[in-house]
Amino acid sequence: MTGLNTPTRGAATGTGDRSRPRAALPALCATQIVSWGIVYYAFPVLNPQITAATGWPAGATTAAFSLGLVVSALAGIRVGRILDRRGPRAVMTGGSVLGVLSLLIVAYAPNLPVFFAGWAVAGLAMAATFYQPAFAALTRWWAPDHVRALTVVTLAGGLASTVFAPLTAALADHLSWRHTYLVLAGILAVVTIPAHALALRAPWPDAPTNPAQATAGAAGVGRSRPFLLLAAAFTLSGFAMYAVVVALVPLLLERGYTTSQAAWALGIGGAGQTLGRTLYAALARRTTATARTTILIALGGLTTAAFAAVPGPYALLIAVAVVAGMVRGNLTLLQATAITDRWGATHYGRLSGLLAAPATTAAALAPFAGAALAGSFGGYPHLFGLLALVSGLAALTAPGTAHAHAYGR
Numbered sequence: 001m002t003g004l005n006t007p008t009r010g011a012a013t014g015t016g017d018r019s020r021p022r023a024a025l026p027a028l029c030a031t032q033i034v035s036w037g038i039v040y041y042a043f044p045v046l047n048p049q050i051t052a053a054t055g056w057p058a059g060a061t062t063a064a065f066s067l068g069l070v071v072s073a074l075a076g077i078r079v080g081r082i083l084d085r086r087g088p089r090a091v092m093t094g095g096s097v098l099g100v101l102s103l104l105i106v107a108y109a110p111n112l113p114v115f116f117a118g119w120a121v122a123g124l125a126m127a128a129t130f131y132q133p134a135f136a137a138l139t140r141w142w143a144p145d146h147v148r149a150l151t152v153v154t155l156a157g158g159l160a161s162t163v164f165a166p167l168t169a170a171l172a173d174h175l176s177w178r179h180t181y182l183v184l185a186g187i188l189a190v191v192t193i194p195a196h197a198l199a200l201r202a203p204w205p206d207a208p209t210n211p212a213q214a215t216a217g218a219a220g221v222g223r224s225r226p227f228l229l230l231a232a233a234f235t236l237s238g239f240a241m242y243a244v245v246v247a248l249v250p251l252l253l254e255r256g257y258t259t260s261q262a263a264w265a266l267g268i269g270g271a272g273q274t275l276g277r278t279l280y281a282a283l284a285r286r287t288t289a290t291a292r293t294t295i296l297i298a299l300g301g302l303t304t305a306a307f308a309a310v311p312g313p314y315a316l317l318i319a320v321a322v323v324a325g326m327v328r329g330n331l332t333l334l335q336a337t338a339i340t341d342r343w344g345a346t347h348y349g350r351l352s353g354l355l356a357a358p359a360t361t362a363a364a365l366a367p368f369a370g371a372a373l374a375g376s377f378g379g380y381p382h383l384f385g386l387l388a389l390v391s392g393l394a395a396l397t398a399p400g401t402a403h404a405h406a407y408g409r
Helices: 024-040 042-054 058-086 089-108 112-129 131-142 146-157 160-174 177-199 211-223 225-254 259-277 280-286 289-309 314-343 348-376 380-401
Strands: none
Touching: 024 042, 024 089, 024 112, 024 131, 024 146, 024 160, 024 177, 042 058, 042 160, 042 177, 058 089, 058 112, 058 131, 058 348, 089 112, 089 131, 089 177, 112 131, 131 146, 131 314, 131 348, 146 259, 146 280, 146 314, 160 177, 211 225, 211 348, 225 259, 225 289, 225 314, 225 348, 225 380, 259 314, 280 314, 289 314, 289 380, 314 348, 348 380
């Protein structure tokens, strides 16, 4: 593992005989901001206008969006295999085209079935353009200095909501939701299609080999006890984390804070994510893969418990939101490096797709499940207590993810 200030080793990849695509890192930073900002973060901004203009139930439109996330989780497994063999250029360029197509379908949808179909296509685009393929590209091209590259891209990706939530709101003030999506589709096309097509043209290096995967192979690793426990830990942690993000505003409203105060708490937590990601390389240098998995998931549970137990004052809640955001930011990089830390990069795309699928599905279901559980358990403070227990269970699972040939030491 390397720190953020560690210089890259010339122009070579980890194999030493291929050139890195110098434009890939800045291009992926730009496309992650635009792809996440438009395909993901624009929807929660536009959904109230969508339901008001169409009369479609908010639950139905949100279910369509969640369908996209589930499709993304399932498609990510196949996308990962293609990435391992062929590299990211065709996958991410095609994903950008699908993203534009999906927004056109959504914008012109005359009814809910077509709206659902548009988000299903968006799910395919997410699988081919979001973090997973970008991480696969950087892990292969930048090895062994991939932590630095992954950190830079996630720092950029963290700006997606900061840039596109207000931009989408500004467009929606002057345009209908349909025309807003058409404008956003144009931005997506202009930025991401040429960036992926032109910046990712470098030869795809041969996959590095290592004893762990040479012995077990991708299928064997995917069925191994450490891998299954790692998937379980990330799934439980991801469910709790996304439920907390969605439920934070209702929690603060229930405790008497204003909508503006609740929104600021959520937004400052997002800033905490960016701050937290700058610290991951130092954490990685000082801990084993298993230790930091246990520590970060446990910290996620502790911050969730703090939200459940602390009604105020507001400044203290803001502090908890910042720490919780820092933990979430580190968890993103933890998942990005979990495969290489334990089994190397030979089948990174395939294994990361398998690892991400249940966690992404859990994240898609978390908003609905969280709202339902809050009603069943008598309010959002009790929900946060339950989610803290879920994170605690995930932390107890984490020690079993240790692998004899771990690389993240």
